Amino acid sequence: MVAEIICVGTELLLGDIVNTNAQFLSRELAELGITVLHQHVVGDNPARLEALVREAAARSDLLVLSGGLGPTADDLTKETVAAAFGDTLHFDEEEWGKIQAFFARTHRRPTENNRKQAMVPTRGSKIPNAHGTAPGAWFRDEAGRMAVLMPGVPREMKAMWAEQVRPRLEAHQNCTIHSMTLRVLGGESSIASKVAPLFESDNPTAAIYCKTGESEIRVTARAATRAEAEAACRARVEEFRAILGPCAYDVDVPGLAHTVVRVLREQGLQAATAESCTGGLVAQQLTGVPGASEVFGYGFVTYASAAKTRLLGVPGELIERCNVVSGPVAAAMARGALQASGAELSVALTGLAGPGGALPGKPVGTVYLAGGDARTGRVHLMRLDLGGYADRDNIRTRAALYALDLLRRMALGLPPEFGLTLEPGQPVPEL
Amino acid sequence: MVAEIICVGTELLLGDIVNTNAQFLSRELAELGITVLHQHVVGDNPARLEALVREAAARSDLLVLSGGLGPTADDLTKETVAAAFGDTLHFDEEEWGKIQAFFARTHRRPTENNRKQAMVPTRGSKIPNAHGTAPGAWFRDEAGRMAVLMPGVPREMKAMWAEQVRPRLEAHQNCTIHSMTLRVLGGESSIASKVAPLFESDNPTAAIYCKTGESEIRVTARAATRAEAEAACRARVEEFRAILGPCAYDVDVPGLAHTVVRVLREQGLQAATAESCTGGLVAQQLTGVPGASEVFGYGFVTYASAAKTRLLGVPGELIERCNVVSGPVAAAMARGALQASGAELSVALTGLAGPGGALPGKPVGTVYLAGGDARTGRVHLMRLDLGGYADRDNIRTRAALYALDLLRRMALGLPPEFGLTLEPGQPVPEL
Numbered sequence: 019m020v021a022e023i024i025c026v027g028t029e030l031l032l033g034d035i036v037n038t039n040a041q042f043l044s045r046e047l048a049e050l051g052i053t054v055l056h057q058h059v060v061g062d063n064p065a066r067l068e069a070l071v072r073e074a075a076a077r078s079d080l081l082v083l084s085g086g087l088g089p090t091a092d093d094l095t096k097e098t099v100a101a102a103f104g105d106t107l108h109f110d111e112e113e114w115g116k117i118q119a120f121f122a123r124t125h126r127r128p129t130e131n132n133r134k135q136a137m138v139p140t141r142g143s144k145i146p147n148a149h150g151t152a153p154g155a156w157f158r159d160e161a162g163r164m165a166v167l168m169p170g171v172p173r174e175m176k177a178m179w180a181e182q183v184r185p186r187l188e189a190h191q192n193c194t195i196h197s198m199t200l201r202v203l204g205g206e207s208s209i210a211s212k213v214a215p216l217f218e219s220d221n222p223t224a225a226i227y228c229k230t231g232e233s234e235i236r237v238t239a240r241a242a243t244r245a246e247a248e249a250a251c252r253a254r255v256e257e258f259r260a261i262l263g264p265c266a267y268d269v270d271v272p273g274l275a276h277t278v279v280r281v282l283r284e285q286g287l288q289a290a291t292a293e294s295c296t297g298g299l300v301a302q303q304l305t306g307v308p309g310a311s312e313v314f315g316y317g318f319v320t321y322a323s324a325a326k327t328r329l330l331g332v333p334g335e336l337i338e339r340c341n342v343v344s345g346p347v348a349a350a351m352a353r354g355a356l357q358a359s360g361a362e363l364s365v366a367l368t369g370l371a372g373p374g375g376a377l378p379g380k381p382v383g384t385v386y387l388a389g390g391d392a393r394t395g396r397v398h399l400m401r402l403d404l405g406g407y408a409d410r411d412n413i414r415t416r417a418a419l420y421a422l423d424l425l426r427r428m429a430l431g432l433p434p435e436f437g438l439t440l441e442p443g444q445p446v447p448e449l
Numbered sequence: 450m451v452a453e454i455i456c457v458g459t460e461l462l463l464g465d466i467v468n469t470n471a472q473f474l475s476r477e478l479a480e481l482g483i484t485v486l487h488q489h490v491v492g493d494n495p496a497r498l499e500a501l502v503r504e505a506a507a508r509s510d511l512l513v514l515s516g517g518l519g520p521t522a523d524d525l526t527k528e529t530v531a532a533a534f535g536d537t538l539h540f541d542e543e544e545w546g547k548i549q550a551f552f553a554r555t556h557r558r559p560t561e562n563n564r565k566q567a568m569v570p571t572r573g574s575k576i577p578n579a580h581g582t583a584p585g586a587w588f589r590d591e592a593g594r595m596a597v598l599m600p601g602v603p604r605e606m607k608a609m610w611a612e613q614v615r616p617r618l619e620a621h622q623n624c625t626i627h628s629m630t631l632r633v634l635g636g637e638s639s640i641a642s643k644v645a646p647l648f649e650s651d652n653p654t655a656a657i658y659c660k661t662g663e664s665e666i667r668v669t670a671r672a673a674t675r676a677e678a679e680a681a682c683r684a685r686v687e688e689f690r691a692i693l694g695p696c697a698y699d700v701d702v703p704g705l706a707h708t709v710v711r712v713l714r715e716q717g718l719q720a721a722t723a724e725s726c727t728g729g730l731v732a733q734q735l736t737g738v739p740g741a742s743e744v745f746g747y748g749f750v751t752y753a754s755a756a757k758t759r760l761l762g763v764p765g766e767l768i769e770r771c772n773v774v775s776g777p778v779a780a781a782m783a784r785g786a787l788q789a790s791g792a793e794l795s796v797a798l799t800g801l802a803g804p805g806g807a808l809p810g811k812p813v814g815t816v817y818l819a820g821g822d823a824r825t826g827r828v829h830l831m832r833l834d835l836g837g838y839a840d841r842d843n844i845r846t847r848a849a850l851y852a853l854d855l856l857r858r859m860a861l862g863l864p865p866e867f868g869l870t871l872e873p874g875q876p877v878p879e880l
Contacts, residue, residue, distance in 0.1 A: 030471075030472075030475070030488065031475055031485045031486070031487075031488065032475060032476065032479050032485070032656070033471075033472045033473065033474070033475030033476030033477070033478075033479060033485075034476075034656065034658065035472070036467060036468070036469055036471075036472040037467070037468055037471060037472065037488075038467055040461075040464075040467075040468060040490070041461075041464045041466070041467040041468065042464065043464070044461070044462055044463060044464030045463065045464030045465075046464070047464075048463050048464060054462045054463070054464075055462070055491075055492070055497065056462075056489065056490065056491055056497070056501075057461065057462065057468075057488075057489065057490035058487065058488065058489055058490075059471070059487065059488035059489075060486075060487055061486070066486065066487070070487075073504075225463075225465065227465065291729075291750070293729075295736075296733070296736075297729075297732050297733050297735070297736025297737065297741070297748070298722075298724075298729030298730070298731075298732030298733035298736065298748050298750060299729070299733045300729075301728050301729030301732075301733075301750040301752075302727070302728050302729035302730045302732075302733045304728070305726075305727075305728025305729065305750070305752055306728070306841070306842065306845070308803070308804055308805070308841060309805075310728070310752070311752055311753065314728075314752055314753075315751075315752050315753025315755065315756050316750065316751070316752070316753065316756045316760070317728070317729050317748075317749075317750025317751075317752065318748075318749070318750070319722070319729060319732040319736070319747065319748025319749070319750065320746075320747070320748075321732075321736055321741070321742055321745055321746050321747070321748065322742065322745075322746025322747065324746065325746050325747045325790070328747075328789075329747070329760070329789075358759075358760075359756070372739070373739055374739070374740075410737070410739060411737065414737070
């Protein structure tokens with residue numbers, strides 16, 4: 019089956035918004051095994067829309083449209099596609115009742131225009147919208163070609179897709195689809211080379227998406243039943259984990275901070291942060307997770323050298339002797355954070371995020387990361403080299419990711435990815 | 450002049466990446482006074498690309514293409530468009546020299562495939578690429594219709610657009626364009642209603658883009674010379690500022706934190722932060738600005754109640770009596786941050802970011818914001834109600850924006866947007 023995506027909206031043609039709907043629908047259709055030949059954007063212009071729909075219907079089995087289902091006069095997607103697919107629209111009392119109820123809940127009254135939204139296909143079918151006023155529409159012409167119309171608002175479109183459209187397409191494709199997303203620390207190329215054969219499989223499929231400092235591997239399985247699809251997904255994810263080891267940190271989570279908060283909670287541990295170059299980024303990510311207060315109470319943003327001394331007890335003499343961007347200062351910050359907070363674990367960062375400030379032997383992007391463990395008195399120390407083409411944002415984001423990963427590893431009793439571990443009392447070498 | 454945008458790339462059709470090029474080009478073309486009728490995405494398939502190019506050229510004056518200029522066999526945009534525009538390609542020694550030099554700089558050797566990238570239009574012209582290997586191409590057919598080909602990598606495409614393509618289109622449109630972006634705190638609807646008449650002007654044009662808690666107003670002027678266009682832009686921006694007042698906070702900056710750091714530096718002031726619900730977000734935004742260390746040294750992430758007492762000296766009794774989410778606690782945090790840091794200004798936040806944790810009379814989204822001023826001993830206190838449909842991220846982002854704005858206003862000697870101001874020693878009421 020081949021498909022085309024048509025997004026309707028003048029705001030897209032003016033560049034007011036970026037077309038995330040097209041990406042979402044492309045990815046979902048690919049997972050259903052449906053090939054997307056074209057994406058189009060057209061304005062709210064019936065003549066141009068009709069020409070496009072006729073053209074697309076002549077070469078593809080399925081048209082997926084979003085946008086143009088609103089109440090205003092220039093929202094004409096439904097009328098236009100109905101005509102092109104040889105169908106008509108009629109007024110649907112049930113949908114009109116839902117629209118009236120929706121307005122009543124928000125203490126407003128529908129206008130005469132809103133009646134337009136209650137028009138539904140006669141030969142085709144309506145698609146219920148549980149998240150807004152406009153129902154979608156499903157048309158099918160004599161030759162079996164289909165057109166699916168959904169709202170343009172991404173939140174409504176995605177919900178209607180997941181609840182109504184995807185299940186119907188799965189039934190049409192005679193299968194059930196399940197996806198899982200494995201999150202992996204490290205760049206796409208280093209990951210892809212290790213697991214290349216697993217990307218060649220047709221079912222489950224795997225696709226890799228690169229993020230800053232990490233990648234997502236999305237595994238999608240097609241099977242006759244949901245249970246089989248889930249099992250196939252899970253088995254493939256386990257194969258990835260077996261090869262990738264601890265850098266594959268979790269499945270179906272929004273990010274590493276969520277994993278860290280969960281692991282700390284499971285282990286009954288508290289963590290503290292001491293940040294210089296990242297300036298609160300690690301604390302902010304941890305506290306972005308609901309329920310973080312169970313595992314995180316104290317964050318120190320010691321951007322000035324004096325703050326490192328005053329809040330974390332880092333000796334001024336040490337800063338002077340080793341430089342504030344150094345392993346010994348990072349280690350002292352991590353120890354100081356444990357003392358000042360009473361937490362079991364801490365991470366500390368000091369580095370050069372740039373653009374200025376490079377030191378001899380320490381270019382922009384040099385970051386010292388230390389992890390303190392009050393249970394053992396040990397400190398883990400890593401020198402990160404995050405420079406090259408990276409800008410300030412990128413350096414800070416990747417440094418924070420290393421810090422979160424070190425917290426995760428300390429909580430789980432895993433060794434750090436690299437660097438050295440200092441016993442209590444052991445002097446801290448320059449790195 | 451009417452235009453169509455064609456983005457070439459299988460990775461777009463698979464949904465691997467979001468099509469930011471289409472948005473960028475649409476916005477730029479709109480500013481040039483060129484109407485965009487269609488955006489298309491097509492894969493690396495010569496037959497489909499050729500059909501699309503012929504169709505688009507039959508109805509539009511200008512085709513703007515990105516992608517498909519790479520060295521591999523399926524990168525065929527240049528060949529395909531040349532055929533459709535009745536042109537041919539020939540090998541260009543100068544471009545080949547540049548490609549070889551580029552590879553030499555990165556210690557690699559070009560392959561035979563890379564020679565393809567040195568092929569340039571015979572009747573049309575090449576477009577130099579100062580940021581990558583592939584030159585662009587400019588075709589013009591007998592009827593005067595044009596096609597512009599640029600690389601797909603957004604960084605290269607945007608640079609080529611700004612340096613080469615936009616100036617040529619400006620000359621073609623017989624004008625010069627200048628844009629300025631005014632940043633304004635507040636939602637799109639509240640802003641738009643105040644300045645609606647200014648959006649109706651044809652030149653300069655103004656467009657509003659909604660962000661979380663703030664909006665961008667982009668003003669674009671067309672004139673015969675750059676100086677005139679700039680002057681017209683500047684004058685229109687001043688009209689906006691006169692109506693919008695202090696919520697219009699800056700022009701052509703990446704965000705409010707940049708403005709705050711600049712203002713603090715200009716005033717020779719230091720600021721400190723004390724954060725509970727935002728968990729380091731304000732500190733992180735300030736330290737995201739290069740040179741922040743001149744104005745920011747201390748950030749306290751006091752997520753636990755005990756941390757508020759230990760680091761900021763907030764009496765445990767006060768927390769118990771008033772609740773940790775309260776005006777008196779926010780005020781005490783702001784005063785404590787001044788004392789613990791020695792800064793002239795501070796902001797403090799305590800609130801309910803959700804999803805759980807609502808209190809009687811204090812739903813999720815209730816945030817107390819206090820600003821301390823060591824120079825006067827005054828504390829400004831605001832109760833923010835950021836709930837409703839907002840999620841945790843949204844509540845935190847908007848709370849941080851209010852905090853940055855309060856810092857800006859204190860540094861500039863402007864009154865807070867709302868709330869009350871407490872003199873030294875004045876008891877803090879519940880809000």
